[in-house]
Amino acid sequence: MKKKLLALALACGMIFSLAACGNDSAGNNTPATNSETPEAVSSEAPESQAPSYEPATVRVAYMPNLGSAGSLFVGISQGFFEEVGLTVETFEFQGGPAEIAAMASGDIDISQIGHGAHSLCIQGQAKIFQMDHTTSLSDVVVGNRAKGIETIEDLKGKTVAVASGTSSEIILQQALARAGMTIDDINTVEMTVDGMTTALVSGQIDAAASWSPNTVTLQNTLGDDYVNLGCNADFLDSAIFPSSYICTPQYAEENHDILVRFAQALDKAHDWRAEHPEEMAKILAAELDAPEDTMLQAVGEADWYTITEVCGDMEAIKTVYETQQGIFLNNGTITEEVPVEDYVLFDVMQEAYDAYAAAK
Amino acid sequence: MLILVLILCLGTAVYVALRRRDVLALYLLGMSVSNLVMLAGIVIYIAKMGGTAAQQRAFLFLVPGIQTWLQFLPLSMDKLGFVVAIGRSLFPLFALLAALETTMIPFFRRRLKSLRILACIPPALWLTYYSPAVFRTLIGGRLWVLPVLINLVLAGIVAYLAAAAALMVLEYRATTMPVFKKNFRYVLLCFLSISILYLLYAVKDPAQIYNMFISEYIRLGVTTYISSTLPAVGWSVLGLCTVFFVVLGSYNMVRYTQISYDDERQDMMLQRKFDAAGVGTSVFVHGVKNQLLSSRVLHKKLSRALAEEPPDVERVRACAAQLNDLNEGMLRRMDELYRAVKNNAITLTPVTVDQLALTAVERFHGKYPDQPVVVELETHRLVLADLAHLSEAICNLLCNGYEAAVQAGRETPRVTLRVRGERMWTVVEAADNGGGIPAELQNKIFEPFFTSKNTNHNWGMGLYYVRKIVKSHLGRLRLESRPEEGTSFFIMLPLYDAHQKE
Numbered sequence: 001m002k003k004k005l006l007a008l009a010l011a012c013g014m015i016f017s018l019a020a021c022g023n024d025s026a027g028n029n030t031p032a033t034n035s036e037t038p039e040a041v042s043s044e045a046p047e048s049q050a051p052s053y054e055p056a057t058v059r060v061a062y063m064p065n066l067g068s069a070g071s072l073f074v075g076i077s078q079g080f081f082e083e084v085g086l087t088v089e090t091f092e093f094q095g096g097p098a099e100i101a102a103m104a105s106g107d108i109d110i111s112q113i114g115h116g117a118h119s120l121c122i123q124g125q126a127k128i129f130q131m132d133h134t135t136s137l138s139d140v141v142v143g144n145r146a147k148g149i150e151t152i153e154d155l156k157g158k159t160v161a162v163a164s165g166t167s168s169e170i171i172l173q174q175a176l177a178r179a180g181m182t183i184d185d186i187n188t189v190e191m192t193v194d195g196m197t198t199a200l201v202s203g204q205i206d207a208a209a210s211w212s213p214n215t216v217t218l219q220n221t222l223g224d225d226y227v228n229l230g231c232n233a234d235f236l237d238s239a240i241f242p243s244s245y246i247c248t249p250q251y252a253e254e255n256h257d258i259l260v261r262f263a264q265a266l267d268k269a270h271d272w273r274a275e276h277p278e279e280m281a282k283i284l285a286a287e288l289d290a291p292e293d294t295m296l297q298a299v300g301e302a303d304w305y306t307i308t309e310v311c312g313d314m315e316a317i318k319t320v321y322e323t324q325q326g327i328f329l330n331n332g333t334i335t336e337e338v339p340v341e342d343y344v345l346f347d348v349m350q351e352a353y354d355a356y357a358a359a360k
Numbered sequence: 361m362l363i364l365v366l367i368l369c370l371g372t373a374v375y376v377a378l379r380r381r382d383v384l385a386l387y388l389l390g391m392s393v394s395n396l397v398m399l400a401g402i403v404i405y406i407a408k409m410g411g412t413a414a415q416q417r418a419f420l421f422l423v424p425g426i427q428t429w430l431q432f433l434p435l436s437m438d439k440l441g442f443v444v445a446i447g448r449s450l451f452p453l454f455a456l457l458a459a460l461e462t463t464m465i466p467f468f469r470r471r472l473k474s475l476r477i478l479a480c481i482p483p484a485l486w487l488t489y490y491s492p493a494v495f496r497t498l499i500g501g502r503l504w505v506l507p508v509l510i511n512l513v514l515a516g517i518v519a520y521l522a523a524a525a526a527l528m529v530l531e532y533r534a535t536t537m538p539v540f541k542k543n544f545r546y547v548l549l550c551f552l553s554i555s556i557l558y559l560l561y562a563v564k565d566p567a568q569i570y571n572m573f574i575s576e577y578i579r580l581g582v583t584t585y586i587s588s589t590l591p592a593v594g595w596s597v598l599g600l601c602t603v604f605f606v607v608l609g610s611y612n613m614v615r616y617t618q619i620s621y622d623d624e625r626q627d628m629m630l631q632r633k634f635d636a637a638g639v640g641t642s643v644f645v646h647g648v649k650n651q652l653l654s655s656r657v658l659h660k661k662l663s664r665a666l667a668e669e670p671p672d673v674e675r676v677r678a679c680a681a682q683l684n685d686l687n688e689g690m691l692r693r694m695d696e697l698y699r700a701v702k703n704n705a706i707t708l709t710p711v712t713v714d715q716l717a718l719t720a721v722e723r724f725h726g727k728y729p730d731q732p733v734v735v736e737l738e739t740h741r742l743v744l745a746d747l748a749h750l751s752e753a754i755c756n757l758l759c760n761g762y763e764a765a766v767q768a769g770r771e772t773p774r775v776t777l778r779v780r781g782e783r784m785w786t787v788v789e790a791a792d793n794g795g796g797i798p799a800e801l802q803n804k805i806f807e808p809f810f811t812s813k814n815t816n817h818n819w820g821m822g823l824y825y826v827r828k829i830v831k832s833h834l835g836r837l838r839l840e841s842r843p844e845e846g847t848s849f850f851i852m853l854p855l856y857d858a859h860q861k862e
Contacts (some may be wrong), residue, residue: 106589194432
């Protein structure tokens with residue numbers, strides 16, 4: 001616990017203390033990385049201002065919400081991927097675990113996952129090569145007042161829909177734990193996030209561990225019956241909910257250069273996103289064929305800013321992932337602690353950041 | 361597109377169910393419905409989860425609106441996964457039951473009932489294993505069980521389908537009669553096409569839908585429903601194949617339906633024709649009345665001849681001879697009608713086919729003394745038959761055949777009588793080298809009072825009588841005819857003793 005809080009303080013402190021993501025400070029904080037890999041970039045970068053890249057195509061999985069698809073579609077629409085010679089093919093999924101399964105079977109190269117699916121990375125199923133944002137604010141445990149739900153305690157013995165392995169499941173666990181309850185005190189039913197939206201509105205279930213933009217839909221549909229029983233913001237004093245871009249260990253080994261370029265484009269997209277959150281919402285509404293109002297209402301579903309501050313600080317990023325692992329250890333999702341370096345490719349992040357900073 | 365294919369499947373299944381009421385059709389329907397249930401579940405799952413498979417929107421959902429609708433269906437993954445497991449587990453069961461239904465291998469035939477019960481046990485176990493609560497309890501904490509059971513169930517499914525396919529192919533190969541073979545080909549093709557479509561998805565484990573033990577599924581590399589197993593071109597090919605198979609399967613099932621449907625309809629039709637017995641009776645009465653009138657004229661002539669002094673012996677003799685002919689003719693007709701109507705009382709006794717063939721040929725020689733009949737006996741089985749009636753029926757076919765050959769102007773009119781064992785039937789074939797029967801007449805010739813020959817000598821009761829006799833032997837009458845080559849009539853009698861060795 002103490003370690004966690006310390007880590008959080010570090011992470012949060014970083015946000016305010018760092019004036020900017022300086023080139024130097026990033027270099028100083030870099031943990032030991034592969035010595036042979038930076039060569040490629042360092043030799044490329046000084047050569048010219050617009051280095052030429054070998055064209056490559058990457059298949060990327062996303063989930064249809066701002067937090068997951070934001071940086072990806074900003075990167076595509078603003079041509080950031082094109083700049084580094086990457087053509088991006090996008091594939092829509094409804095959950096991180098499904099994305100990882102698709103990567104394992106070779107259908108997908110890269111996935112954007114919410115914090116829930118990070119447990120699969122810790123278990124060795126995938127490697128993280130770029131952080132997408134430091135904390136998500138999109139998950140909400142929504143109760144239906146019409147079914148007599150006012151507080152988290154009212155959920156005892158009630159039916160709650162949940163999608164296993166997703167971020168909202170973690171929030172549900174956290175909310176229950178805070179009320180001194182566990183998942184065994186409620187009656188869970190496994191549903192996809194869209195399915196639980198319909199089920200909650202039609203009264204088939206009492207509550208749902210949902211996320212944006214379905215939470216926006218629920219808010220609009222349920223009106224006064226919408227009860228927020230717990231969301232990411234409630235737990236930020238003791239927890240953090242990052243999201244990341246990941247790939248399989250094998251892909252990482254064979255395509256180091258592509259990952260660096262991809263991460264570099266994302267760094268640029270993060271900056272653009274932090275400056276134009278509403279425009280991002282509009283881009284996504286068009287790309288995902290979703291109502292623009294809903295997307296604009298969901299614009300606060302993640303912390304868009306902090307990542308632009310800490311992107312070059314590998315220590316800060318490491319702290320975030322360590323804190324996150326603590327949450328999984330605490331709630332029993334994983335049973336043994338794993339060094340963060342085992343599943344986070346800090347070298348890729350660092351090289352990408354260096355290249356981006358050099359190009360700026 | 362898949363939506364359309366599924367709708368087509370369902371429509372066909374319902375149509376076949378309405379048309380047919382036999383067990384085999386029921387099992388084929390079971391296969392279709394199981395497949396439909398499994399595929400529908402998977403399509404809903406793909407709609408909900410997205411992924412690379414969902415990219416094939418047109419193929420899976422036809423229009424994006426359907427995908428959105430499915431996506432928001434408030435279904436729990438437990439229910440959805442179990443529905444897929446039900447379809448996946450029942451399909452092989454129905455396939456095996458269908459195959460057992462068609463097989464005529466005595467070993468299986470004798471144990472049909474216990475085999476059916478036995479076949480139900482593994483699918484019942486699979487379904488127990490896949491019921492979400494049992495699955496969670498069984499695998500929780502014992503992750504090593506998961507790959508074992510995934511492969512065990514898959515092996516079971518493959519074994520079921522292989523056994524069913526083997527039984528059906530064996531049966532198809534063992535069938536030598538063209539009519540049977542053709543009939544069976546449709547059933548076999550239908551079976552194979554549905555099975556291929558089924559297998560494309562059945563190799564994936566339905567428990568993945570429950571979303572339990574996610575990490576283990578990923579670690580094992582279990583193929584997911586949401587990942588397209590085929591490249592883009594493969595999807596298009598699969599789409600086309602699916603449509604082709606389903607259309608073929610549907611067509612075959614409907615054809616299969618129609619064959620027996622026609623059979624039943626013909627029975628009904630004949631029944632109605634003969635039930636309108638007034639027609640037959642009036643034809644008969646009319647014919648007999650004509651002859652009685654002729655007889656009255658002859659009687660008058662006879663009386664006049666006798667009234668002369670002295671009586672005209674020559675004319676009396678001539679009249680007597682004519683009267684005798686008339687009388688014989690009327691008796692013959694009476695006999696024919698009696699035979700056709702009063703054949704309910706037949707006595708079935710075990711008769712060797714040799715005996716049956718001999719008696720039939722003797723009867724034929726009674727009518728055409730000098731005409732040879734080629735007799736080929738491939739079996740010496742016993743059949744359960746009324747020797748007098750059945751040999752008369754066979755004789756009838758032989759006579760028809762001979763007459764047809766003569767009518768066609770053959771230099772050597774040839775009639776052949778073949779008897780052979782055919783799976784569960786003993787088949788008596790009467791073949792000729794006549795001119796063949798035109799297709800449009802093939803359904804008519806079994807009607808009563810139908811004849812293509814001179815009506816003074818023929819009453820058109822022959823084939824109706826034959827058919828009736830064959831039916832009363834619980835047999836079937838089929839015909840195959842090639843224009844200008846000849847006609848074969850097949851009397852198919854049920855095997856008297858399944859235990860008896862060839």
